[in-house]
Amino acid sequence: MWRKFEKRAQRLNTLATASSMGMLLMLVQGTAMAAQETAANQGPTLDTVVVTGAQASGALKAEKALKKVAGNTAVVDNHEVERGRAANAEDVLALQPGVFAQATSGSGANKISIRGSGLNTFYQGYVLGIKFLYDGLPLTGPGGTQEDMLDMASVDHTEVLYGANAYLYSALSLGGAINFVSKTGRTDPGNYARLEAGSFGYRKQQLSTGGVVGDSDYYVSVLHNQRDGYQDDTSNKGQGLVANFGHVFSPKLETRFFLRYREETLTQGNPLTKYQLKHDPTSNDVPTGRKKGGSTLLGSKTTYTFDDNAKLEVGLGYNDYPLLNGWRYSATPQDWRSTDLNLTLRYLRTGDTFLGLPSDSSVTFSTTRAWLADVKSHFRDTGNTQQKTDYTGSRDTVFSLGNELQLGERTWLSSGLSWIDIKRKADIKYTTAVNTSEFPSGVDYSEYDLAPRLGLRYQLTPEFELFGNVSRSVDPPVTWQLGSTGTPYIRDVRPQKANTLEFGIRGGHGIFDGSLTVYRSWVHKELLSVVVRPASATEDQLIATSNASPTIHQGIEAGLNALLWENQNGDSIALRQAYTYNDFHYRNDPVFGDNQLPGLPRQVYQAELQYRQSAGFYAQLNARAASSYYVDFTNTLGAPSYVVWGAKVGYEAPSKKWEVFVDARNLTNQHYATAANTTYDAKGQDSANFFPGDPFNVTTGVAFHF
Numbered sequence: 001m002w003r004k005f006e007k008r009a010q011r012l013n014t015l016a017t018a019s020s021m022g023m024l025l026m027l028v029q030g031t032a033m034a035a036q037e038t039a040a041n042q043g044p045t046l047d048t049v050v051v052t053g054a055q056a057s058g059a060l061k062a063e064k065a066l067k068k069v070a071g072n073t074a075v076v077d078n079h080e081v082e083r084g085r086a087a088n089a090e091d092v093l094a095l096q097p098g099v100f101a102q103a104t105s106g107s108g109a110n111k112i113s114i115r116g117s118g119l120n121t122f123y124q125g126y127v128l129g130i131k132f133l134y135d136g137l138p139l140t141g142p143g144g145t146q147e148d149m150l151d152m153a154s155v156d157h158t159e160v161l162y163g164a165n166a167y168l169y170s171a172l173s174l175g176g177a178i179n180f181v182s183k184t185g186r187t188d189p190g191n192y193a194r195l196e197a198g199s200f201g202y203r204k205q206q207l208s209t210g211g212v213v214g215d216s217d218y219y220v221s222v223l224h225n226q227r228d229g230y231q232d233d234t235s236n237k238g239q240g241l242v243a244n245f246g247h248v249f250s251p252k253l254e255t256r257f258f259l260r261y262r263e264e265t266l267t268q269g270n271p272l273t274k275y276q277l278k279h280d281p282t283s284n285d286v287p288t289g290r291k292k293g294g295s296t297l298l299g300s301k302t303t304y305t306f307d308d309n310a311k312l313e314v315g316l317g318y319n320d321y322p323l324l325n326g327w328r329y330s331a332t333p334q335d336w337r338s339t340d341l342n343l344t345l346r347y348l349r350t351g352d353t354f355l356g357l358p359s360d361s362s363v364t365f366s367t368t369r370a371w372l373a374d375v376k377s378h379f380r381d382t383g384n385t386q387q388k389t390d391y392t393g394s395r396d397t398v399f400s401l402g403n404e405l406q407l408g409e410r411t412w413l414s415s416g417l418s419w420i421d422i423k424r425k426a427d428i429k430y431t432t433a434v435n436t437s438e439f440p441s442g443v444d445y446s447e448y449d450l451a452p453r454l455g456l457r458y459q460l461t462p463e464f465e466l467f468g469n470v471s472r473s474v475d476p477p478v479t480w481q482l483g484s485t486g487t488p489y490i491r492d493v494r495p496q497k498a499n500t501l502e503f504g505i506r507g508g509h510g511i512f513d514g515s516l517t518v519y520r521s522w523v524h525k526e527l528l529s530v531v532v533r534p535a536s537a538t539e540d541q542l543i544a545t546s547n548a549s550p551t552i553h554q555g556i557e558a559g560l561n562a563l564l565w566e567n568q569n570g571d572s573i574a575l576r577q578a579y580t581y582n583d584f585h586y587r588n589d590p591v592f593g594d595n596q597l598p599g600l601p602r603q604v605y606q607a608e609l610q611y612r613q614s615a616g617f618y619a620q621l622n623a624r625a626a627s628s629y630y631v632d633f634t635n636t637l638g639a640p641s642y643v644v645w646g647a648k649v650g651y652e653a654p655s656k657k658w659e660v661f662v663d664a665r666n667l668t669n670q671h672y673a674t675a676a677n678t679t680y681d682a683k684g685q686d687s688a689n690f691f692p693g694d695p696f697n698v699t700t701g702v703a704f705h706f
Helices: 002-015 023-041 052-068 164-169 274-279
Strands: 075-076 101-105 110-114 130-133 155-161 179-182 190-198 202-213 216-227 236-250 255-270 288-305 312-322 324-325 334-354 357-378 385-390 396-404 412-430 442-459 464-475 498-510 512-524 527-534 542-548 553-564 571-586 603-612 617-626 642-652 657-664 673-676 691-692 696-706
Touching: 052 075, 052 155, 101 673, 130 164, 155 164, 164 179, 164 357, 164 396, 164 442, 164 464, 164 498, 202 696, 274 691, 412 464
Parallel strands: 130 179
Antiparallel strands: 075 155, 101 110, 155 179, 190 202, 190 696, 202 216, 216 236, 236 255, 255 288, 288 312, 288 324, 312 334, 324 334, 334 357, 357 385, 357 396, 385 412, 396 412, 412 442, 442 464, 464 498, 498 512, 512 553, 527 542, 553 571, 571 603, 603 617, 617 642, 642 657, 657 696, 673 691
16 A cells, blocks of 8 residues: 555656645645545555656755745746756756746846846846855855856756745855755766757756765766857856765764866847847847856865754855956956955754744854955057956845744644845946046945844644744845946945735645746835846947835735646646746836836746656647836836747657657747846837747757666
8 A cells, every 4th residue: 555655656746846845745745545445445556667757856855944934935846857958057947937047048147036036237248136055055255146057957956935935054145045956976876967958059968977886976967059159149058067076974973075166158149129129139249258268166065964953064165257248349348357255154053942842943153255356448440458347245144043833733833033144245446537527536435234023834724834034135236236437437226125925825735736826015115127228339338227215015825736647557648837927126216206117027828738657658739928027117018928838759668778859939929028128217118138049949958777
């Protein structure tokens, strides 16, 4: 009987999705009694088929841990994503309610936003308002997040923590945190080869090997990717290395060293008008070249378990991400140097009591310092320096206390308090221009703040749980938002702060499982950006960031999954759905009133219908629909709405030794915009602000385990 129940649970695991991982165990428990009642009437029990046992274990452990969070979270099993094209963060973060993730020019330049974080700060791939980590070590620093590292290479699973629910990673951003957990020799032993090829010259090759030797394990992966591009002159290519080495010294002490190295060269297309989007989408009059000469992320994490099972995690990180911006076409190329050093500490206690009640506690500390950070631009025709701006010494430090207290059999109270120390330094060391503005040539400030949080979970029934929380978020500006090389002055931009109320329900019954979350954020000094001067053949694009008057971010995040059909052989049909409603607007602004904030669709719906055979064949139909949204603060010009259809078929050999797939996207050849620039006032006239999405395209791939 148990073997049959185990087999059913494993089949459900293969259907588990990022939006449903948090409810999967509840659904399995709900079907256990039905499995017991039918076991006596069934024929002989078949041998258990292990589908993704070792691969899914990391995702399932993360899902179990995140169930204790009194708010919205999700876990993505990247092995499931790899059943199709896995080129960028858009592929991994699909079907996540409340998460907007779209790539432009088919490259790794992604616009990623959670609950409207950094909603209009997308300019050739920068991601703001979310803290990104690899294996709990910060990728995001005072200078932001380098988008070339969001290539999803060798990731076992992805944790998505909305808003203040990311407190265990010392993340205080409005959007929360996304933590990518690497594959290791224990989770992915053996040799692996993967080849992908598709439309517009897309190619991707990956080789990896991993294993366990005594008390140690190792994992090494090399990857190369290339794409000719859909828009004219938008080729990109990259190569990288991922490696980690772990050693268990004793049951109490273990450590792991991490290395990520990435080189990337790409040319991105300019935004188009709506007319061009429809009639001439390959146009690219003002391409932008970017080159990463070798981004390097070095880190280590050591865990010590005390006699009382308390754990101390110590993480060290070195993050170097040079950038040559405008290496082609720009009249004033910019050479960025950025090196961050970070230290993270996490002390976790479980099984304690407080006032006679079960209690778990955490103490976390994270500090990331810009050890070397500056940008220098020069005139291409003469080679002379145009301007140099220094950011060295900027820092983000967060210290947090947290507690999970079980008030009753069905009730848990979460509480916490974070202290953040923000230091921003931006100083123009040299410029050929004359500062005639009211702004200074340098800014150097430190700002402290407290961010409390309080949450409650209530087990309404064995199948459903209610949750709610109130919290405060603090988003420091990234260094280049204060100024870089486009103007001879620095803007004194201050941190964005918000108070958020969130509540929802999650669980499953019968064939259904899902979640529904509603939130509202009262935002002060929101960091908003606008294109002051579009790029041209003679001038680079100029962007200005400032603190806005009070704004509101509110919305609905809903996910519903259904196991529509399943036979005794394990063949099944499953439906995944995700819906997001965004309402971001001013609060009685003296100029814009209650206007909508530009940059993101008000409504996004995604669905995926999948048929899977236990023998290994699978077929899928998917859709993504997005409503229109404004691209200017005066709300006179909107991006077109769209519906994009896709399909995927594949086969995984019963031996799990090889797999092949075909992934087709935009079946109806829809002309649409994946993202848009933000302008101050378009005056209702069509203008070049829209980044075109790929038309009909096909990717095929094959993978081997040996």
